[in-house]
Amino acid sequence: xxxxxxxxxxxxxxxxxxxxxxxxxxxxxxxxxxxxxxxxxxxxxxxxxxxxxxxxxxxxxxxxxxxxxxxxxxxxxxxxxxxxxxxxxxxxxxxxxxxxxxxxxxxxxxxxxxxxxxxxxxxxxxxxxxxxxxxxxxxxxxxxxxxxxxxxxxxxxxxxxxxxxxxxxxxxxxxxxxxxxxxxxxxxxxxxxxxxxxxxxxxxxxxxxxxxxxxxxxxxxxxxxxxxxxxxxxxxxxxxxxxxxxxxxxxxxxxxxxxxxxxxxxxxxxxxxxxxxxxxxxxxxxxxxxxxxxxxxxxxxxxxxxxxxxxxxxxxxxxxxxxxxxxxxxxxxxxxxxxxxxxxxxxxxxxxxxxxxxx
Amino acid sequence: xxxxxxxxxxxxxxxxxxxxxxxxxxxxxxxxxxxxxxxxxxxxxxxxxxxxxxxxxxxxxxxxxxxxxxxxxxxx
Numbered sequence: 001x002x003x004x005x006x007x008x009x010x011x012x013x014x015x016x017x018x019x020x021x022x023x024x025x026x027x028x029x030x031x032x033x034x035x036x037x038x039x040x041x042x043x044x045x046x047x048x049x050x051x052x053x054x055x056x057x058x059x060x061x062x063x064x065x066x067x068x069x070x071x072x073x074x075x076x077x078x079x080x081x082x083x084x085x086x087x088x089x090x091x092x093x094x095x096x097x098x099x100x101x102x103x104x105x106x107x108x109x110x111x112x113x114x115x116x117x118x119x120x121x122x123x124x125x126x127x128x129x130x131x132x133x134x135x136x137x138x139x140x141x142x143x144x145x146x147x148x149x150x151x152x153x154x155x156x157x158x159x160x161x162x163x164x165x166x167x168x169x170x171x172x173x174x175x176x177x178x179x180x181x182x183x184x185x186x187x188x189x190x191x192x193x194x195x196x197x198x199x200x201x202x203x204x205x206x207x208x209x210x211x212x213x214x215x216x217x218x219x220x221x222x223x224x225x226x227x228x229x230x231x232x233x234x235x236x237x238x239x240x241x242x243x244x245x246x247x248x249x250x251x252x253x254x255x256x257x258x259x260x261x262x263x264x265x266x267x268x269x270x271x272x273x274x275x276x277x278x279x280x281x282x283x284x285x286x287x288x289x290x291x292x293x294x295x296x297x298x299x300x301x302x303x304x305x306x307x308x309x310x311x312x313x314x315x316x317x318x319x320x321x322x323x324x325x326x327x328x329x330x331x332x333x334x335x336x337x338x339x340x341x342x343x344x345x346x347x348x349x350x351x352x353x354x355x356x357x358x359x
Numbered sequence: 360x361x362x363x364x365x366x367x368x369x370x371x372x373x374x375x376x377x378x379x380x381x382x383x384x385x386x387x388x389x390x391x392x393x394x395x396x397x398x399x400x401x402x403x404x405x406x407x408x409x410x411x412x413x414x415x416x417x418x419x420x421x422x423x424x425x426x427x428x429x430x431x432x433x434x435x
Contacts, residue, residue, distance in 0.1 A: 009407055083403050085427075090376060145382060153374030156401075156427070219404055224377065231378065232385065232412060290376040306376070 018243020059193025073212015074301025099313025141287020
């Protein structure tokens with residue numbers, strides 16, 4: 001056990017976790033998930049919002065087992081390694097709104113940081129703009145952190161509170177397996193489009209669970225990787241990001257899934273300004289909330305109620321983005337997308353300036 | 360009491376989310392320069408992050424379990 005803990009805390013350990021995520025993301029695509037979207041936390045949460053009928057974009061509705069696996073895997077790991085610590089109370093409404101706007105930004109770009117890396121490893125040049133935006137957003141977040149930005153302390157809470165998010169995931173799993181059809185049409189499952197593309201449930205769930213366990217142990221975080229390099233010149237988490245990129249790139253080449261270019265890339269558009277702008281907002285939101293969307297899921301499995309609220313904020317943001325012409329499509333950005341990004345950036349900057357301790 | 364060893368200063372980073380414990384500990388390191396101080400954290404992630412940063416900056420980090428909290432004694 002001690003040896004395992006040491007391994008996952010090491011650079012080699014986090015590199016292996018990144019490689020695992022990259023390799024299996026490419027394989028999930030091979031086994032049925034959408035192109036360059038073997039795993040995408042933002043897209044998959046958006047699909048869950050659709051399946052529940054929170055938005056009615058018929059091509060992106062499915063209860064993604066990977067998301068369920070991430071939370072439950074992190075829970076299992078936290079219980080085994082005695083790290084399950086229910087805690088709440090650090091600026092919950094702010095975290096909800098940061099999740100909301102993180103999703104708005106991600107859906108204008110069309111992907112979370114994980115998918116940005118997977119898109120790049122599949123040859124999609126537009127991902128470069130997204131990753132540049134992400135880095136710029138995180139850099140802005142670091143500026144706020146350095147000038148005293150702080151969401152305040154959480155506090156320990158009752159054990160059951162930590163179980164709420166995992167139980168929500170169990171509920172989603174039951175809905176996925178039972179697939180009831182109510183008069184309203186729920187549960188909604190896409191018949192075409194990315195929502196209709198998915199690997200077999202059991203494979204997605206097992207890979208999700210495994211990643212949940214590995215990421216909880218190694219603290220894998222794509223936003224933290226960029227932040228730590230800028231803030232304290234620490235490349236530990238970045239090693240995991242390199243692992244993801246290399247693992248996915250090698251697998252994509254091997255599986256014939258690599259297609260270089262900017263035009264006609266799957267589930268992507270080539271509006272450079274808003275690819276950058278969307279991820280600028282997402283990166284800033286993640287930095288202010290202290291974790292990328294994957295990390296927020298893993299933390300919610302460890303009992304962190306504030307991270308759970310960030311996740312729920314993301315799901316609400318996804319519903320809003322599809323109902324209000326904010327989410328982009330392969331045709332390009334939608335009517336309210338740019339405006340929503342600007343509103344989100346203003347919100348984040350106000351939060352960054354107003355929630356500061358004097359230092 | 361005169362002659363008694365001075366208590367090391369403690370940075371209380373309990374309840375703070377990532378990367379705040381690292382920022383607070385790093386700030387204290389810069390202020391202190393060398394000597395001994397303690398950082399009190401309440402998650403394994405904060406323990407690992409502060410320890411890794413401290414080691415990289417040339418500080419020795421000793422980890423002590425204090426009930427549900429973790430006390431890191433940093434020396435240079």
